[in-house]
Amino acid sequence: MSATAEADDGAEDAGRPSGGLDGDDGGDDPDFHRTDKEITRQPTKPGITISVVAATTASVFALFGGASAFGVTMIGFAIFGFGLLGARRDLLDFGALGLFGGVAFGALQGAPVLSVLLGTVASVVAWDAGGTALSMGRQMGRETSTSRAETVHALVGTAVGLVAIGLGYTIYRAASGGQPMSALILMLLAVVLLVSGLRL
Amino acid sequence: MSAEATGSESGSASTSPTDRGTQGTTDASTADAAEADATGESGGNPIVSRTDRVTNHWRGISAIVFLAGGLGVLTTTPSLLLASLVGVGYLAYARIGSSPTVALSIQRSLSETNPATGDEVEVTVTVRNEGDSTLVDLRLIDGVPPALSVSDGVPRLATSLRPGASATFQYTVLARRGRHDFDHLLAIARDPAGSVESEIEIETATTLTCTPSLDTTAVVPLRAQTSQYVGRVDTSTGGDGVEFFSTREYQPGDTLSRIDWNRYARDRELTTIEFREERMATVVLMLDLRAEAYKQAEENSLHAVDRSVDAAGRLFTALLETGDRVGIAALSPEDVWLAPGTGNEHRARARELLATHPALSPTPNEEYFSIYLRRRKLRERLPADAQVILLSPLIDDTIARTARLFDAHGHLVTVISPDVTNDDTVGHTVARIQRRNRISDLRKHQVRVVDWRRDESLAMALERTRTRWSQ
Numbered sequence A: 001m002s003a004t005a006e007a008d009d010g011a012e013d014a015g016r017p018s019g020g021l022d023g024d025d026g027g028d029d030p031d032f033h034r035t036d037k038e039i040t041r042q043p044t045k046p047g048i049t050i051s052v053v054a055a056t057t058a059s060v061f062a063l064f065g066g067a068s069a070f071g072v073t074m075i076g077f078a079i080f081g082f083g084l085l086g087a088r089r090d091l092l093d094f095g096a097l098g099l100f101g102g103v104a105f106g107a108l109q110g111a112p113v114l115s116v117l118l119g120t121v122a123s124v125v126a127w128d129a130g131g132t133a134l135s136m137g138r139q140m141g142r143e144t145s146t147s148r149a150e151t152v153h154a155l156v157g158t159a160v161g162l163v164a165i166g167l168g169y170t171i172y173r174a175a176s177g178g179q180p181m182s183a184l185i186l187m188l189l190a191v192v193l194l195v196s197g198l199r200l
Numbered sequence B: 001m002s003a004e005a006t007g008s009e010s011g012s013a014s015t016s017p018t019d020r021g022t023q024g025t026t027d028a029s030t031a032d033a034a035e036a037d038a039t040g041e042s043g044g045n046p047i048v049s050r051t052d053r054v055t056n057h058w059r060g061i062s063a064i065v066f067l068a069g070g071l072g073v074l075t076t077t078p079s080l081l082l083a084s085l086v087g088v089g090y091l092a093y094a095r096i097g098s099s100p101t102v103a104l105s106i107q108r109s110l111s112e113t114n115p116a117t118g119d120e121v122e123v124t125v126t127v128r129n130e131g132d133s134t135l136v137d138l139r140l141i142d143g144v145p146p147a148l149s150v151s152d153g154v155p156r157l158a159t160s161l162r163p164g165a166s167a168t169f170q171y172t173v174l175a176r177r178g179r180h181d182f183d184h185l186l187a188i189a190r191d192p193a194g195s196v197e198s199e200i201e202i203e204t205a206t207t208l209t210c211t212p213s214l215d216t217t218a219v220v221p222l223r224a225q226t227s228q229y230v231g232r233v234d235t236s237t238g239g240d241g242v243e244f245f246s247t248r249e250y251q252p253g254d255t256l257s258r259i260d261w262n263r264y265a266r267d268r269e270l271t272t273i274e275f276r277e278e279r280m281a282t283v284v285l286m287l288d289l290r291a292e293a294y295k296q297a298e299e300n301s302l303h304a305v306d307r308s309v310d311a312a313g314r315l316f317t318a319l320l321e322t323g324d325r326v327g328i329a330a331l332s333p334e335d336v337w338l339a340p341g342t343g344n345e346h347r348a349r350a351r352e353l354l355a356t357h358p359a360l361s362p363t364p365n366e367e368y369f370s371i372y373l374r375r376r377k378l379r380e381r382l383p384a385d386a387q388v389i390l391l392s393p394l395i396d397d398t399i400a401r402t403a404r405l406f407d408a409h410g411h412l413v414t415v416i417s418p419d420v421t422n423d424d425t426v427g428h429t430v431a432r433i434q435r436r437n438r439i440s441d442l443r444k445h446q447v448r449v450v451d452w453r454r455d456e457s458l459a460m461a462l463e464r465t466r467t468r469w470s471q
Helices: A003-008 A020-027 A045-065 A068-086 A089-108 A113-140 A147-175 A180-200 B020-028 B061-075 B077-095 B261-267 B304-321 B344-354 B371-381 B397-408 B424-443 B458-466
Strands: B049-053 B105-110 B121-129 B135-143 B151-153 B155-162 B166-174 B178-181 B183-190 B194-202 B207-210 B230-249 B271-279 B284-289 B325-331 B337-341 B385-390 B415-418 B447-452
Touching: A003 B135, A020 A180, A045 A089, A045 A113, A045 A147, A045 B049, A068 A089, A068 A113, A089 A113, A089 B061, A089 B077, A113 A147, A113 B061, A113 B135, A113 B155, A147 B077, A147 B135, A147 B155, A180 B061, B049 B183, B061 B077, B077 B261, B105 B183, B121 B135, B121 B183, B135 B166, B155 B166, B155 B271, B178 B344, B194 B424, B284 B304, B304 B344, B304 B385, B304 B415, B304 B458, B325 B344, B325 B371, B337 B344, B371 B397, B385 B397, B397 B415, B397 B424, B415 B424, B424 B447, B447 B458
Parallel strands: B284 B325, B284 B385, B385 B415, B415 B447
Antiparallel strands: B049 B194, B105 B121, B121 B166, B135 B155, B135 B183, B151 B166, B178 B207, B183 B194, B230 B271, B325 B337
């Protein structure tokens, strides 16, 4: 009698005779320990918290642009939330665009300059933190302590936005005596050229 | 993130301490006990491999620039133009990032480097930034050996480290038999904006060695199959010994000291007293190492092979101490054979075999082998007077049949069966019932079975079962 014939008569029909079969899921995958079974590959909680706080801030600033601007932001917020909780990068992108769309719509309605700028920064920070939460969750899992990395990352991102506001707003204030619009457009062009220079 | 590799700048390995020079120096300090500390002028442990890639984290930021900029120009709204400027600021932020310089020194320490099977070992990893720049987004994944499972804590950490700062994370692994080398630590470092990331494998050297304990805690009940030498196993024949066995009619040649003089005084008949003979047994511990035997009741518990090997170690020493001859064999793709013997050298050989033999690895060997041929080969090797202690979870009928065949071929068999069945699902319950049926079937065929429950020590299981046996 061959070994296979013998082996087949017993436990085969009993399904899986014992809980975790060590060999079944671990054996053939050399990177098994890296992709450990208990990893929950979902967006991390600190990242979700940061981006929700930032998105809420963006909505608050959108309120300066009136109810309709706030409405647009809320739609963006909803999509953003789905993207964040469902780990969908595309929804996250569209949601963040919705957040900013609300802020921009408010600007068209004549919202104060500062609220538009701060709303822009808040929606960018929300998008940035959300994206980090997604990638962090994918690479490290939800169980891992990630708050320090994500907080520092979000703070640096916020600081960059605030510095950009500071520079832009100062120039705007300084130039508003003369020809604000053309000055601004020229400045924008100059900066875009400068940044594309950075790319090289 | 897409795994698109950045072109020429990604090759800027000069920013990282991949220099060969440092590698040699740190290699020397690879101690068994876990510490590979920072040496070399670059600081940090040697880097094994480095992959740089762009993360596309900021892809889409230009949408804000152009949406705001376009609307702003069309409607001549200064606030939108300024918002576009903010977008440009972020665009610049995302662009200026380059792959970060990573120099980390890693210390991994174990609460115990030589644990016993089933012990929980706490692993503490301390990572120190030896470079000159702050690592804003540093993700660390420890290379836990494949056979060890993490029972508590997380072997990963995401943090940010200033130069000279260090971070620590802790987790607990369940020690399994064998030698386990920790893998390289994987670090993923992103630049502050998160647009470029470097995946770096950092060399560390930590080994956890878990040898099965050879302490004698159990009294091993043996069956009445013995060799010709004097030992401790009671036989059912009379002769020299300690315990009274029987009296028989005097035969010429019996020693005077064995004659029952009391009886002679009473009725003038010469009788000879016989004592129970005690003999040495030859035992072969047979391990069930087929892939089927690598079953565990639940995650984070020891599988049947681990428990069997641990038990084999204990039985081996216990039997050696009682003066029996013990050997080791296995039903496995690879040949495992230690002929029955005695003495300290034999014990050392067994210890080494149980700890390091590749066939006894904690992960199953799926290679096909014919259990029929293996059985036949073992039968040829077994000394005629050897009895067999089979260590198997009795997970299928093949092994039960094997036990009966050895028994039928004149080697009395005792099965010590670690119970790994469960009753959480219908399938598991069926398997549990089948195993119980196998046990009672074996018992019906005069094969002794020790059902070793999960929450029980081996000594307890042996003691509990022994009370059922009436010699």
